[in-house]
Amino acid sequence: MTSSFQIVNQAFSKQSAHYDADDLQNSILKEWRAHVYNHVHPFLKPEHHMLELNAGTGLDALYFASCGNTVLATDLSDGMVREISRKMQQHSLTGRLNVQQLSYDALNQIKDKKFDYVFSNFGGLNCIDDLSKVTMHLPALLNKGAFVTWVIMPKVSIWEMTGFLKGHGRKAFRRWKKNGVMAHLEGEYFKTYYHSLSDIRNAFGASFRCIQTEGLGILSPPPHRDDLARNRPLMYAALRKIDKQVRSSFPFNRWGDHIIVTFQYQGQ
Ligand SMILES: C[S@@+](CC[C@H](N)C(=O)[O-])C[C@H]1O[C@@H](n2cnc3c(N)ncnc32)[C@H](O)[C@@H]1O
Numbered sequence: 642m643t644s645s646f647q648i649v650n651q652a653f654s655k656q657s658a659h660y661d662a663d664d665l666q667n668s669i670l671k672e673w674r675a676h677v678y679n680h681v682h683p684f685l686k687p688e689h690h691m692l693e694l695n696a697g698t699g700l701d702a703l704y705f706a707s708c709g710n711t712v713l714a715t716d717l718s719d720g721m722v723r724e725i726s727r728k729m730q731q732h733s734l735t736g737r738l739n740v741q742q743l744s745y746d747a748l749n750q751i752k753d754k755k756f757d758y759v760f761s762n763f764g765g766l767n768c769i770d771d772l773s774k775v776t777m778h779l780p781a782l783l784n785k786g787a788f789v790t791w792v793i794m795p796k797v798s799i800w801e802m803t804g805f806l807k808g809h810g811r812k813a814f815r816r817w818k819k820n821g822v823m824a825h826l827e828g829e830y831f832k833t834y835y836h837s838l839s840d841i842r843n844a845f846g847a848s849f850r851c852i853q854t855e856g857l858g859i860l861s862p863p864p865h866r867d868d869l870a871r872n873r874p875l876m877y878a879a880l881r882k883i884d885k886q887v888r889s890s891f892p893f894n895r896w897g898d899h900i901i902v903t904f905q906y907q908g909q
Contacts, residue, residue, distance in 0.1 A: 649768050652829035654720030660698045669864040680901050684788040689757035694745040695765020699725035706738040715743040748778035759789040767794045770834045772844035785908035796835045797896040838895035849904040855888045856897030863898035
């Protein structure tokens with residue numbers, strides 16, 4: 642593991658202890674997770690074998706396994722992998738949910754398995770500078786026609802850019818920094834990187850077709866402003882309504898706090 646990934650491991654391992662509790666309390670995250678599932682379901686078939694990258698505590702892995710899919714949940718962090726293993730013991734999903742501690746730039750360590758779906762949720766892939774370090778491993782792991790859905794933080798976030806009007810110039814445009822942005826989590830500091838839709842397309846290359854993209858949190862606030870959803874419900878509902886109308890249309894399908902992108906593998 643590189644030294645920067647060791648720090649990422651430490652940060653997320655500390656966070657794993659209270660990750661699920663924080664997640665459950667956050668109404669925006671709850672809505673977003675449900676929305677991501679609605680995006681995935683038209684592509685996911687019950688017999689599909691799913692590979693999940695940066696699976697965290699396994700909330701999504703557990704959900705997809707309970708839908709009848711087999712899921713290999715992978716994550717870099719010791720603490721997150723422990724949480725997934727605990728969930729595997731708690732729920733009787735024997736054979737349907739498995740876990741492997743793995744960085745997503747080392748997917749070649751997965752042996753003798755082929756997948757129909759690769760899933761990554763909520764910005765785990767923003768911990769790597771170049772997505773082609775991940776996508777280079779996919780063809781060897783995928784059946785022809787397999788889908789890939791990634792939920793990633795893009796470079797353009799209107800919500801953050803409005804901070805410019807309030808005098809927060811640095812924060813407003815931080816996502817555009819070429820060499821990444823220092824994140825602070827649980828007392829640890831590590832670099833994060835924002836990926837535009839064209840960066841993502843380039844990383845996938847010609848053997849993957851981009852079939853759907855949509856923005857998440859375009860005008861409406863991101864999860865760390867859950868206070869606004871609770872205290873200003875009318876404003877929040879109005880902004881969510883606008884998001885809903887525009888999220889699949891250019892250019893809002895590539896802007897937001899996060900974007901959801903789905904590709905289909907065409908074969909070599
Ligand atoms: C914000 S959490 C998201 C977790 C989960 N996908 C969810 O939706 O709750 C980011 C996750 O990315 C993982 N991660 C960061 N860098 C990684 C890497 N190089 N390989 C695999 N996982 C990584 C972290 O350990 C953490 O669990």
